[in-house]
Amino acid sequence: xxxxxxxxxxxxxxxxxxxxxxxxxxxxxxxxxxxxxxxxxxxxxxxxxxxxxxxxxxxxxxxxxxxxxxxxxxxxxxxxxxxxxxxxxxxxxxxxxxxxxxxxxxxxxxxxxxxxxxxxxxxxxxxxxxxxxxxxxxxxxxxxxxxxxxxxxxxxxxxxxxxxxxxxxxxxxxxxxxxxxxxxxxxxxxxxxxxxxxxxxxxxxxxxxxxxxxxxxxxxxxxxxxxxxxxxxxxxxxxxxxxxxxxxxxxxxxxxxxxxxxxxxxxxxxxxxxxxxxxxxxxxxxxxxxxxxxxxxxxxxxxxxxxxxxxxxxxxxxxxxxxxxxxxxxxxxxxxxxxxxxxxxxxxxxxxxxxxxxxxxxxxxxxxxxxxxxxxxxxxxxxxxxxxxxxxxxxxxxxxxxxxxxxxxxxxxxxxxxxxxxxxxxxxxxxxxxxxxxxxxxxxxxxxxxxxxxxxxxxxxxxxxxxxxxxxxxxxxxxxxxxxxxxxxxxxxxxxxxxxxxxxxxxxxxxxxxxxxxxxxxxxxxxxxxxxxxxxxxx
Numbered sequence: 007x008x009x010x011x012x013x014x015x016x017x018x019x020x021x022x023x024x025x026x027x028x029x030x031x032x033x034x035x036x037x038x039x040x041x042x043x044x045x046x047x048x049x050x051x052x053x054x055x056x057x058x059x060x061x062x063x064x065x066x067x068x069x070x071x072x073x074x075x076x077x078x079x080x081x082x083x084x085x086x087x088x089x090x091x092x093x094x095x096x097x098x099x100x101x102x103x104x105x106x107x108x109x110x111x112x113x114x115x116x117x118x119x120x121x122x123x124x125x126x127x128x129x130x131x132x133x134x135x136x137x138x139x140x141x142x143x144x145x146x147x148x149x150x151x152x153x154x155x156x157x158x159x160x161x162x163x164x165x166x167x168x169x170x171x172x173x174x175x176x177x178x179x180x181x182x183x184x185x186x187x188x189x190x191x192x193x194x195x196x197x198x199x200x201x202x203x204x205x206x207x208x209x210x211x212x213x214x215x216x217x218x219x220x221x222x223x224x225x226x227x228x229x230x231x232x233x234x235x236x237x238x239x240x241x242x243x244x245x246x247x248x249x250x251x252x253x254x255x256x257x258x259x260x261x262x263x264x265x266x267x268x269x270x271x272x273x274x275x276x277x278x279x280x281x282x283x284x285x286x287x288x289x290x291x292x293x294x295x296x297x298x299x300x301x302x303x304x305x306x307x308x309x310x311x312x313x314x315x316x317x318x319x320x321x322x323x324x325x326x327x328x329x330x331x332x333x334x335x336x337x338x339x340x341x342x343x344x345x346x347x348x349x350x351x352x353x354x355x356x357x358x359x360x361x362x363x364x365x366x367x368x369x370x371x372x373x374x375x376x377x378x379x380x381x382x383x384x385x386x387x388x389x390x391x392x393x394x395x396x397x398x399x400x401x402x403x404x405x406x407x408x409x410x411x412x413x414x415x416x417x418x419x420x421x422x423x424x425x426x427x428x429x430x431x432x433x434x435x436x437x438x439x440x441x442x443x444x445x446x447x448x449x450x451x452x453x454x455x456x457x458x459x460x461x462x463x464x465x466x467x468x469x470x471x472x473x474x475x476x477x478x479x480x481x482x483x484x485x486x487x488x489x490x491x492x493x494x495x496x497x498x499x500x501x502x503x504x505x506x507x508x509x510x511x512x513x514x515x516x517x518x519x520x521x522x523x524x525x526x527x528x529x530x531x532x533x534x535x536x537x538x539x540x541x542x543x544x545x
Contacts, residue, residue, distance in 0.1 A: 024471040028455030028479040033373040033447055034365035036079055037088040037258040039249055040072035040266050041232055044120040047093045048247040050255040056080040063089055064120060068346045069228065071264035075358030081386040082362025083369065088258050090251045092236045093117045099227035103220045109191035112184045114226065122225040123152035124183060127207060127217040128195045132162050140166055145194045147173065149183050150208055158183055165190050232266040234273040249280060260364060261291045262357040270297040277327030284332045288446045291333040293326055293426070294355035302398045305337055305407060323405050331427045331436035336360050336408045338392035340384070353391045356410060359384050363420050373447050374488040376423035376440045376528035384410065384418040404430045423528050441525040444488060452476060452521065464512050469502045472519055476500045480523065490524035498523040
């Protein structure tokens with residue numbers, strides 16, 4: 007409101023400039039969904055390094071490809087990931103390990119056999135009682151994970167209801183290892199005896215009475231191989247579980263679903279649902295080649311090699327489960343040593359390594375640069391499962407299959423940048439990965455950067471502010487080299503005026519903004535023409 011002058015003098019009034027800076031969103035936050043050894047289930051957990059992944063989810067796991075994909079992501083330049091752990095309970099087994107410390111019943115914080123290594127210890131070396139506290143109500147609880155050596159200590163917890171340090175609430179809020187089950191005990195647990203002189207309380211004392219271990223009958227199982235229902239089963243969407251646990255994450259740009267079936271593949275129905283969800287969230291899905299693609303003919307849907315695959319029908323790109331413009335397929339798989347099998351060489355899916363290349367390219371060149379070429383080297387990949395020739399690459403590339411090649415001097419590299427709509431026969435405008443990712447980046451940035459527009463007066467002053475702020479964002483991208491054209495007029499436009507928003511739109515509470523840009527297409531084919539020069543005859 008303008009200042010009302012009441013006394014003679016000078017008045018200062020600040021006038022809003024209308025400048026609202028739009029900040030570009032992150033471009034390479036990668037989500038991984040699958041099976042892990044430990045950690046929260048159906049929660050979207052942000053991880054910033056492979057060390058974080060090992061601490062929270064247990065690192066590499068012999069029964070899951072998830073850990074290897076996350077490792078490859080960080081080896082190849084990944085910066086931040088979101089992990090969703092899924093768990094499929096095995097019949098007639100416990101999903102969580104339990105242990106009883108007197109009448110205090112504890113269970114592992116999360117499902118899995120990792121909880122079998124938990125131990126607990128109680129002592130009564132507590133602080134003096136405060137006025138009103140029951141006598142013998144306080145105790146100290148220590149919990150140890152023998153697998154990692156992590157020890158949690160909770161001092162001065164109580165079994166008294168509504169006590170500030172009520173033991174069940176303390177464990178729920180502070181412990182990463184255990185939770186209390188059942189009702190509060192009526193008496194505090196008895197203290198464990200002190201160890202023999204020179205012995206550790208967690209050591210193998212004889213008799214072992216200084217702590218409580220998980221009994222054989224109370225041990226848990228790691229579960230069994232996941233099924234499609236664990237990802238997209240009935241009610242998973244509304245419950246935010248499975249694949250849709252990613253609804254708990256504010257933003258992700260790339261989605262990877264490493265193989266979870268016993269044959270090393272992913273159900274086509276899961277790929278279909280994941281691609282549809284990526285379109286909703288403005289993200290890219292990296293699709294791995296089926297394990298049966300051992301030769302090029304199987305990838306293109308040809309006759310295949312009857313000697314190698316006598317009972318497997320040939321499957322092509324159409325069998326992977328999606329043709330989404332927000333999905334890209336990379337072939338072949340990576341051949342790497344497996345640390346869990348004495349470094350024996352095995353085939354691993356490329357999604358994690360490729361996502362790392364995406365992140366590295368975004369950081370060094372920008373999201374508009376194709377994450378392919380001699381710079382897109384695959385770190386930690388000694389060889390590929392199928393060595394491809396130029397002719398075989400020429401068969402796959404027109405079908406929208408991005409090839410991984412071993413190039414002289416550079417080594418294994420990403421040698422393709424097409425979406426699954428990159429099949430030449432589809433003639434799609436979203437043929438190339440960098441074009442699609444740049445559009446998603448602009449969409450998400452403008453979506454988040456224009457929330458202030460809602461409920462503003464819908465007239466020319468608002469429209470001019472929209473043009474100013476969106477134009478500044480697009481101009482910044484133009485200066486970074488994200489668009490075609492030598493001038494801003496050739497590279498982009500932002501239109502918001504009485505032509506885009508009619509009086510009827512205003513009456514309906516709608517403001518229409520049209521943003522256009524001229525994307526850079528990758529130089530996929532380089533043609534060099536050479537000719538002899540005829541000798542010049544002087545006359």
